[in-house]
Amino acid sequence: MSTTSETVRVEPRGPVEGSLRVPGSKSLTNRYLVVAALADGVSRLHGALVAEDSEVLIRALGALGLEVHARGGEIEVHGAGGRVPAARAELDLRLSGTSIRFLTALVALGHGRYRLDGVERMRERPIEDLLSALRELGADAHSLKGNGCPPLEVHAAGLRGGVASVPGGRSSQYLSALLMAAPYADDAVTLEVVGELQSKPFIDMTLDVMHDFGVQVERDGYARFRVRPGRYRAREVTVEGDAMAAGYFWAAAAVTGGRVRVTNLGSATRQGDARILEVLERMGCRVVRDEDATAVQGPAGGRVRGGDFDLNDMPDQAQTLAAVALFADRPVHIRNVWNLRIKETDRLSALATELRRLGATVEEERDGLLVHPLAQPPRAPVTLDTYGDHRMAMALAVVGAALPNVVIRDPGCVAKTYPGFFDDFLALVAGGLS
Secondary structure, X not given: OOOOOOEEEEOOOOOOEEEEOOOEXXXXXXXXXXXXXXXXXXXXXXXXXXXXXXXXXXXXXXXXOOEEEXXXXXXXXXXXXXXXOOOEEEEEOOOOHHHHHHHHHHHOOOEEEEEEEOOOOHHHOOOHHHHHHHHHOOOEEEEOOOOOOOOEEEEEEOOOOEEEEEEOOOOOHHHHHHHHHHHHOOOOEEEEEEOOOOOHHHHHHHHHHHHHOOOOOEEEOOOEEEEOOOOOEOOEEEOOEOHHHHHHHHHHHXXXXXXXXXXXXXXXXXXXXXXXXXXXXXXXXXXEEOOOOEEEEOOHHHOEOOEEEEOOOOOOHHHHHHHHXXXXXXXXXXXXXXXXXXXXXXXXXXXXXXHHHOOOOEEEEOOEEEEOOOOOOOOOOEEEOOOOOHHHHHHHHHHHHHOOOEEEEOHHHHHHOOOOHHHHHHHHHOOOOO
16 A cells, blocks of 8 residues: 555455564664664664654764664664763754654753654643653753643753652653663652552553663562663663554454454563553453464454443553444443543544544543444444544554445544554455555
Protein backbone atom coordinates (compact mmCIF):
# COMPACT_ATOMS: atom_id res chain seq x y z
CA MET A 1 0.00 0.00 0.00
CA SER A 2 1.30 3.46 -0.83
CA THR A 3 1.99 5.53 2.27
CA THR A 4 0.65 8.55 0.37
CA SER A 5 -2.83 7.05 -0.12
CA GLU A 6 -5.56 9.22 1.36
CA THR A 7 -7.56 6.22 2.57
CA VAL A 8 -7.31 2.48 2.91
CA ARG A 9 -10.18 -0.01 2.99
CA VAL A 10 -9.95 -3.10 5.16
CA GLU A 11 -12.37 -5.89 4.24
CA PRO A 12 -12.96 -9.06 6.28
CA ARG A 13 -12.27 -12.39 4.62
CA GLY A 14 -12.93 -14.78 7.46
CA PRO A 15 -10.54 -15.97 10.17
CA VAL A 16 -7.04 -14.54 9.77
CA GLU A 17 -4.16 -17.00 9.77
CA GLY A 18 -0.46 -16.30 9.60
CA SER A 19 2.95 -15.64 11.12
CA LEU A 20 5.02 -12.49 10.99
CA ARG A 21 7.85 -10.50 12.49
CA VAL A 22 6.88 -7.09 13.81
CA PRO A 23 9.27 -4.11 14.00
CA GLY A 24 11.64 -3.83 16.93
CA SER A 25 10.22 -2.38 20.13
CA LYS A 26 10.02 1.41 20.04
CA SER A 27 10.30 1.64 23.82
CA LEU A 28 13.41 -0.53 23.95
CA THR A 29 15.02 1.00 20.86
CA ASN A 30 14.79 4.55 22.18
CA ARG A 31 16.00 3.60 25.66
CA TYR A 32 18.94 1.69 24.19
CA LEU A 33 19.81 4.66 21.98
CA VAL A 34 19.91 7.11 24.88
CA VAL A 35 21.86 4.85 27.23
CA ALA A 36 24.28 3.81 24.47
CA ALA A 37 24.87 7.48 23.61
CA LEU A 38 25.91 8.10 27.23
CA ALA A 39 28.02 4.94 27.53
CA ASP A 40 31.76 4.38 27.23
CA GLY A 41 32.54 2.64 23.93
CA VAL A 42 30.64 1.50 20.87
CA SER A 43 27.28 -0.22 21.23
CA ARG A 44 25.47 -2.16 18.53
CA LEU A 45 21.72 -2.64 18.29
CA HIS A 46 20.28 -5.41 16.15
CA GLY A 47 16.65 -5.53 15.05
CA ALA A 48 15.98 -1.97 16.18
CA LEU A 49 12.87 -0.05 15.16
CA VAL A 50 13.05 1.60 11.74
CA ALA A 51 10.37 4.30 11.82
CA GLU A 52 9.91 8.01 12.31
CA ASP A 53 10.11 7.84 16.11
CA SER A 54 13.55 6.21 16.14
CA GLU A 55 14.82 8.20 13.15
CA VAL A 56 13.88 11.46 14.87
CA LEU A 57 15.89 10.43 17.92
CA ILE A 58 18.88 9.31 15.85
CA ARG A 59 18.94 12.63 13.96
CA ALA A 60 18.75 14.54 17.23
CA LEU A 61 21.66 12.59 18.71
CA GLY A 62 23.65 13.45 15.59
CA ALA A 63 22.79 17.14 16.03
CA LEU A 64 24.17 16.88 19.55
CA GLY A 65 27.50 15.75 18.13
CA LEU A 66 27.09 12.06 18.85
CA GLU A 67 28.17 9.51 16.26
CA VAL A 68 25.34 7.16 15.32
CA HIS A 69 25.30 4.95 12.22
CA ALA A 70 22.02 3.31 11.21
CA ARG A 71 21.43 0.90 8.38
CA GLY A 72 17.98 -0.55 8.58
CA GLY A 73 17.52 -2.15 11.97
CA GLU A 74 21.26 -2.27 12.62
CA ILE A 75 22.48 0.73 14.63
CA GLU A 76 25.98 1.53 15.85
CA VAL A 77 26.26 4.12 18.61
CA HIS A 78 29.58 5.67 19.63
CA GLY A 79 29.05 6.62 23.24
CA ALA A 80 30.45 9.92 24.50
CA GLY A 81 31.00 8.83 28.10
CA GLY A 82 28.27 10.99 29.56
CA ARG A 83 29.21 14.10 27.58
CA VAL A 84 27.10 16.07 25.11
CA PRO A 85 29.66 17.05 22.45
CA ALA A 86 27.72 19.96 20.92
CA ALA A 87 27.46 23.19 22.91
CA ARG A 88 24.39 24.36 21.00
CA ALA A 89 21.64 22.56 19.13
CA GLU A 90 18.08 23.03 17.91
CA LEU A 91 16.26 19.72 17.97
CA ASP A 92 13.06 19.06 16.02
CA LEU A 93 11.46 16.03 17.66
CA ARG A 94 8.32 16.14 15.47
CA LEU A 95 5.60 14.25 17.41
CA SER A 96 7.91 11.90 19.30
CA GLY A 97 7.02 12.37 22.95
CA THR A 98 9.51 9.73 24.02
CA SER A 99 12.34 11.54 22.23
CA ILE A 100 11.64 15.01 23.61
CA ARG A 101 11.34 13.74 27.17
CA PHE A 102 14.43 11.56 27.08
CA LEU A 103 16.55 14.19 25.34
CA THR A 104 15.50 17.02 27.63
CA ALA A 105 17.13 15.12 30.50
CA LEU A 106 20.11 14.07 28.39
CA VAL A 107 21.01 17.60 27.23
CA ALA A 108 20.92 18.80 30.85
CA LEU A 109 24.19 16.85 31.23
CA GLY A 110 25.82 19.06 28.58
CA HIS A 111 27.39 22.46 28.71
CA GLY A 112 25.62 24.88 26.41
CA ARG A 113 22.22 25.95 25.19
CA TYR A 114 19.72 23.53 23.65
CA ARG A 115 16.29 24.12 22.21
CA LEU A 116 13.78 21.28 21.77
CA ASP A 117 10.59 21.60 19.77
CA GLY A 118 8.19 19.64 17.57
CA VAL A 119 4.98 19.86 15.55
CA GLU A 120 1.92 21.83 16.69
CA ARG A 121 0.43 18.90 18.62
CA MET A 122 3.75 18.49 20.46
CA ARG A 123 3.40 22.10 21.60
CA GLU A 124 0.20 21.07 23.41
CA ARG A 125 1.76 18.16 25.29
CA PRO A 126 2.76 18.92 28.90
CA ILE A 127 6.34 18.48 30.06
CA GLU A 128 6.57 20.86 33.04
CA ASP A 129 6.75 17.95 35.51
CA LEU A 130 10.06 16.93 33.93
CA LEU A 131 11.38 20.49 33.71
CA SER A 132 10.58 21.11 37.37
CA ALA A 133 12.41 17.95 38.46
CA LEU A 134 15.45 18.92 36.37
CA ARG A 135 15.53 22.34 38.03
CA GLU A 136 15.57 20.63 41.44
CA LEU A 137 18.67 18.76 40.26
CA GLY A 138 20.42 21.97 39.22
CA ALA A 139 19.38 22.43 35.59
CA ASP A 140 18.10 25.61 33.96
CA ALA A 141 15.23 24.21 31.89
CA HIS A 142 12.06 26.04 30.95
CA SER A 143 9.16 26.26 28.52
CA LEU A 144 9.71 29.20 26.18
CA LYS A 145 6.01 30.07 26.12
CA GLY A 146 5.66 29.66 29.87
CA ASN A 147 2.85 27.12 29.52
CA GLY A 148 4.75 23.99 30.51
CA CYS A 149 4.80 22.70 26.93
CA PRO A 150 7.38 22.81 24.09
CA PRO A 151 9.26 24.61 22.72
CA LEU A 152 11.79 24.16 25.50
CA GLU A 153 15.20 25.65 26.23
CA VAL A 154 17.85 24.11 28.44
CA HIS A 155 20.85 26.20 29.52
CA ALA A 156 23.00 23.30 30.60
CA ALA A 157 25.97 23.13 32.92
CA GLY A 158 25.66 19.52 34.01
CA LEU A 159 23.39 18.14 36.71
CA ARG A 160 24.25 18.80 40.34
CA GLY A 161 22.32 15.85 41.75
CA GLY A 162 20.28 15.77 44.94
CA VAL A 163 16.61 15.08 45.50
CA ALA A 164 13.80 15.76 43.03
CA SER A 165 10.06 15.15 43.12
CA VAL A 166 8.46 13.58 40.07
CA PRO A 167 4.66 13.59 39.75
CA GLY A 168 3.58 10.15 38.60
CA GLY A 169 0.15 10.99 37.27
CA ARG A 170 0.85 12.14 33.70
CA SER A 171 3.56 9.92 32.26
CA SER A 172 6.20 7.46 33.41
CA GLN A 173 8.51 8.83 30.70
CA TYR A 174 9.49 11.79 32.89
CA LEU A 175 10.85 9.39 35.48
CA SER A 176 12.52 7.21 32.85
CA ALA A 177 14.26 10.25 31.36
CA LEU A 178 15.62 11.31 34.74
CA LEU A 179 16.72 7.81 35.67
CA MET A 180 18.73 7.32 32.48
CA ALA A 181 20.56 10.65 32.87
CA ALA A 182 21.08 10.35 36.63
CA PRO A 183 24.34 8.31 36.70
CA TYR A 184 26.17 11.28 35.18
CA ALA A 185 25.12 13.86 37.76
CA ASP A 186 27.86 15.19 40.04
CA ASP A 187 26.32 13.57 43.12
CA ALA A 188 23.76 10.86 43.79
CA VAL A 189 20.24 11.50 42.52
CA THR A 190 17.15 10.57 44.53
CA LEU A 191 13.83 10.65 42.68
CA GLU A 192 10.66 10.65 44.76
CA VAL A 193 7.40 9.87 42.96
CA VAL A 194 4.43 11.99 44.00
CA GLY A 195 1.07 10.28 43.62
CA GLU A 196 0.33 7.07 41.75
CA LEU A 197 2.81 6.28 39.00
CA GLN A 198 1.35 5.62 35.56
CA SER A 199 2.54 2.75 33.34
CA LYS A 200 4.79 1.09 35.91
CA PRO A 201 6.13 -1.65 33.58
CA PHE A 202 7.90 1.01 31.53
CA ILE A 203 9.96 1.94 34.59
CA ASP A 204 10.90 -1.71 35.00
CA MET A 205 11.99 -1.67 31.37
CA THR A 206 14.12 1.43 31.93
CA LEU A 207 15.80 -0.11 34.96
CA ASP A 208 16.45 -3.32 33.03
CA VAL A 209 18.12 -1.38 30.21
CA MET A 210 20.26 0.56 32.69
CA HIS A 211 21.24 -2.72 34.35
CA ASP A 212 22.11 -4.23 30.97
CA PHE A 213 24.57 -1.35 30.48
CA GLY A 214 26.11 -1.72 33.93
CA VAL A 215 24.23 0.69 36.23
CA GLN A 216 22.26 -0.45 39.27
CA VAL A 217 19.44 1.58 40.78
CA GLU A 218 18.33 1.36 44.40
CA ARG A 219 14.56 1.50 44.73
CA ASP A 220 11.68 1.47 47.15
CA GLY A 221 8.99 -0.03 44.96
CA TYR A 222 7.74 2.69 42.62
CA ALA A 223 7.92 5.45 45.22
CA ARG A 224 11.62 6.26 45.49
CA PHE A 225 14.71 5.65 43.36
CA ARG A 226 18.35 6.41 44.17
CA VAL A 227 21.05 6.49 41.48
CA ARG A 228 24.67 6.87 42.48
CA PRO A 229 27.25 8.34 40.08
CA GLY A 230 28.31 5.69 37.59
CA ARG A 231 29.04 4.94 33.97
CA TYR A 232 27.31 2.88 31.33
CA ARG A 233 29.40 0.30 29.49
CA ALA A 234 28.78 -0.23 25.78
CA ARG A 235 27.33 -3.54 24.72
CA GLU A 236 25.65 -5.41 21.89
CA VAL A 237 21.90 -6.04 22.12
CA THR A 238 19.11 -7.52 20.05
CA VAL A 239 15.83 -5.62 20.20
CA GLU A 240 12.79 -7.86 20.51
CA GLY A 241 9.60 -7.23 18.56
CA ASP A 242 7.27 -4.42 19.58
CA ALA A 243 4.44 -5.64 21.80
CA MET A 244 2.17 -2.75 20.82
CA ALA A 245 2.58 -3.59 17.15
CA ALA A 246 2.01 -7.27 17.84
CA GLY A 247 -1.17 -6.47 19.73
CA TYR A 248 -3.03 -5.36 16.61
CA PHE A 249 -2.35 -8.68 14.89
CA TRP A 250 -3.26 -10.72 17.96
CA ALA A 251 -6.45 -8.67 18.25
CA ALA A 252 -7.29 -9.45 14.62
CA ALA A 253 -7.02 -13.14 15.47
CA ALA A 254 -9.32 -12.59 18.45
CA VAL A 255 -12.12 -10.86 16.54
CA THR A 256 -12.08 -13.21 13.54
CA GLY A 257 -11.58 -16.52 15.32
CA GLY A 258 -8.22 -16.87 13.58
CA ARG A 259 -4.66 -17.56 14.66
CA VAL A 260 -1.65 -15.23 14.47
CA ARG A 261 1.89 -16.00 15.55
CA VAL A 262 4.44 -13.24 16.12
CA THR A 263 7.87 -14.76 15.68
CA ASN A 264 10.14 -12.19 17.37
CA LEU A 265 8.43 -11.69 20.72
CA GLY A 266 8.61 -14.48 23.27
CA SER A 267 7.75 -15.43 26.82
CA ALA A 268 10.67 -13.55 28.41
CA THR A 269 9.60 -10.13 27.13
CA ARG A 270 10.08 -7.17 29.47
CA GLN A 271 7.45 -5.05 27.70
CA GLY A 272 4.40 -4.03 29.71
CA ASP A 273 2.28 -3.82 26.56
CA ALA A 274 2.58 -7.59 26.21
CA ARG A 275 0.04 -7.89 29.03
CA ILE A 276 -2.60 -7.50 26.34
CA LEU A 277 -2.14 -11.26 26.02
CA GLU A 278 -3.57 -11.74 29.53
CA VAL A 279 -6.53 -9.58 28.59
CA LEU A 280 -7.16 -11.60 25.43
CA GLU A 281 -6.99 -14.80 27.46
CA ARG A 282 -9.65 -13.44 29.81
CA MET A 283 -11.73 -12.68 26.73
CA GLY A 284 -11.63 -16.30 25.58
CA CYS A 285 -8.53 -16.48 23.39
CA ARG A 286 -5.91 -19.22 23.60
CA VAL A 287 -2.33 -17.94 23.93
CA VAL A 288 0.75 -20.07 23.24
CA ARG A 289 4.01 -18.56 24.49
CA ASP A 290 7.33 -19.94 23.31
CA GLU A 291 10.83 -18.66 24.04
CA ASP A 292 10.99 -16.54 20.89
CA ALA A 293 7.41 -16.41 19.61
CA THR A 294 3.83 -15.94 20.78
CA ALA A 295 0.60 -17.06 19.11
CA VAL A 296 -3.03 -16.11 19.75
CA GLN A 297 -6.00 -18.23 18.70
CA GLY A 298 -9.32 -16.40 18.75
CA PRO A 299 -12.57 -17.99 19.97
CA ALA A 300 -14.86 -19.60 17.41
CA GLY A 301 -16.64 -16.98 15.35
CA GLY A 302 -14.58 -14.20 16.94
CA ARG A 303 -17.11 -13.75 19.75
CA VAL A 304 -14.96 -12.65 22.67
CA ARG A 305 -16.03 -12.18 26.28
CA GLY A 306 -16.60 -8.70 27.65
CA GLY A 307 -15.64 -7.48 31.09
CA ASP A 308 -13.90 -4.82 33.14
CA PHE A 309 -10.23 -4.00 32.45
CA ASP A 310 -7.83 -1.68 34.23
CA LEU A 311 -5.19 -0.78 31.63
CA ASN A 312 -3.17 1.72 33.65
CA ASP A 313 0.03 -0.26 33.14
CA MET A 314 -0.45 -0.37 29.34
CA PRO A 315 -2.68 2.58 28.39
CA ASP A 316 -1.85 2.53 24.68
CA GLN A 317 -3.47 -0.89 24.40
CA ALA A 318 -6.80 0.73 25.28
CA GLN A 319 -7.34 1.55 21.62
CA THR A 320 -6.72 -2.07 20.64
CA LEU A 321 -9.10 -3.30 23.31
CA ALA A 322 -11.78 -0.79 22.31
CA ALA A 323 -11.69 -2.22 18.79
CA VAL A 324 -12.02 -5.77 20.12
CA ALA A 325 -14.88 -4.68 22.39
CA LEU A 326 -17.21 -4.20 19.42
CA PHE A 327 -17.28 -7.99 19.00
CA ALA A 328 -17.75 -8.96 22.66
CA ASP A 329 -20.73 -10.74 24.18
CA ARG A 330 -21.27 -7.95 26.69
CA PRO A 331 -19.89 -4.43 27.30
CA VAL A 332 -16.19 -3.83 27.83
CA HIS A 333 -15.20 -1.28 30.45
CA ILE A 334 -11.73 0.23 29.92
CA ARG A 335 -10.55 2.07 33.03
CA ASN A 336 -7.72 4.11 34.53
CA VAL A 337 -6.23 5.47 31.30
CA TRP A 338 -6.92 9.21 31.60
CA ASN A 339 -3.44 10.09 30.30
CA LEU A 340 -4.58 8.96 26.84
CA ARG A 341 -6.03 12.46 26.62
CA ILE A 342 -2.53 13.98 26.37
CA LYS A 343 -1.10 11.67 23.73
CA GLU A 344 -0.82 12.32 19.97
CA THR A 345 -4.51 13.20 20.20
CA ASP A 346 -7.14 12.92 22.92
CA ARG A 347 -7.43 9.21 22.31
CA LEU A 348 -10.46 8.62 24.52
CA SER A 349 -12.51 11.26 22.76
CA ALA A 350 -11.24 10.16 19.34
CA LEU A 351 -12.10 6.51 19.98
CA ALA A 352 -15.58 7.34 21.20
CA THR A 353 -16.23 9.49 18.15
CA GLU A 354 -15.01 6.97 15.57
CA LEU A 355 -16.63 3.89 17.09
CA ARG A 356 -19.94 5.78 17.20
CA ARG A 357 -19.59 6.44 13.47
CA LEU A 358 -19.84 2.67 13.04
CA GLY A 359 -23.06 2.62 15.04
CA ALA A 360 -21.60 1.54 18.37
CA THR A 361 -22.77 2.82 21.73
CA VAL A 362 -19.77 4.23 23.59
CA GLU A 363 -19.90 5.96 26.97
CA GLU A 364 -16.94 8.29 27.45
CA GLU A 365 -15.64 8.75 30.99
CA ARG A 366 -12.93 11.00 32.40
CA ASP A 367 -10.45 8.13 32.55
CA GLY A 368 -11.88 5.48 30.28
CA LEU A 369 -14.59 4.14 28.01
CA LEU A 370 -17.54 1.78 28.26
CA VAL A 371 -17.89 0.15 24.84
CA HIS A 372 -21.05 -1.79 24.05
CA PRO A 373 -21.01 -4.60 21.46
CA LEU A 374 -21.96 -3.49 17.99
CA ALA A 375 -25.56 -4.52 17.27
CA GLN A 376 -25.21 -4.66 13.49
CA PRO A 377 -22.54 -3.85 10.91
CA PRO A 378 -22.76 -0.65 8.87
CA ARG A 379 -24.63 -1.09 5.59
CA ALA A 380 -22.52 1.40 3.66
CA PRO A 381 -18.83 2.33 3.77
CA VAL A 382 -17.86 4.38 6.83
CA THR A 383 -14.76 6.56 6.68
CA LEU A 384 -12.98 6.76 10.03
CA ASP A 385 -10.57 9.51 11.02
CA THR A 386 -7.16 8.84 12.53
CA TYR A 387 -6.37 12.34 13.85
CA GLY A 388 -2.82 11.93 12.59
CA ASP A 389 -2.37 9.30 15.32
CA HIS A 390 -0.60 6.11 14.29
CA ARG A 391 -2.26 4.07 17.01
CA MET A 392 -5.74 5.18 16.02
CA ALA A 393 -5.08 3.97 12.47
CA MET A 394 -3.77 0.59 13.59
CA ALA A 395 -6.54 -0.01 16.11
CA LEU A 396 -9.23 0.84 13.56
CA ALA A 397 -7.67 -1.68 11.17
CA VAL A 398 -8.57 -4.37 13.72
CA VAL A 399 -12.21 -3.38 13.34
CA GLY A 400 -11.94 -3.78 9.57
CA ALA A 401 -10.62 -7.34 9.92
CA ALA A 402 -14.05 -8.42 11.15
CA LEU A 403 -16.44 -5.70 10.00
CA PRO A 404 -17.29 -4.77 6.40
CA ASN A 405 -17.32 -1.23 5.03
CA VAL A 406 -14.44 0.14 7.12
CA VAL A 407 -12.41 2.87 5.39
CA ILE A 408 -9.52 4.50 7.25
CA ARG A 409 -8.34 8.01 6.46
CA ASP A 410 -4.62 9.02 6.41
CA PRO A 411 -3.13 5.53 6.74
CA GLY A 412 0.34 7.00 6.21
CA CYS A 413 0.39 8.27 9.80
CA VAL A 414 1.54 4.77 10.85
CA ALA A 415 5.04 5.75 9.62
CA LYS A 416 5.64 7.08 13.14
CA THR A 417 6.22 3.57 14.48
CA TYR A 418 5.39 1.00 11.78
CA PRO A 419 5.71 2.22 8.16
CA GLY A 420 4.79 -1.17 6.70
CA PHE A 421 1.82 -1.79 8.97
CA PHE A 422 -0.92 -1.74 6.36
CA ASP A 423 1.12 -3.84 3.94
CA ASP A 424 1.44 -6.49 6.64
CA PHE A 425 -2.09 -6.17 7.97
CA LEU A 426 -3.80 -6.31 4.60
CA ALA A 427 -1.63 -9.30 3.65
CA LEU A 428 -2.71 -11.05 6.85
CA VAL A 429 -6.40 -10.37 6.20
CA ALA A 430 -6.00 -11.60 2.61
CA GLY A 431 -4.25 -14.77 3.73
CA GLY A 432 -0.85 -13.75 2.40
CA LEU A 433 1.22 -14.20 5.57
CA SER A 434 2.46 -17.64 6.47
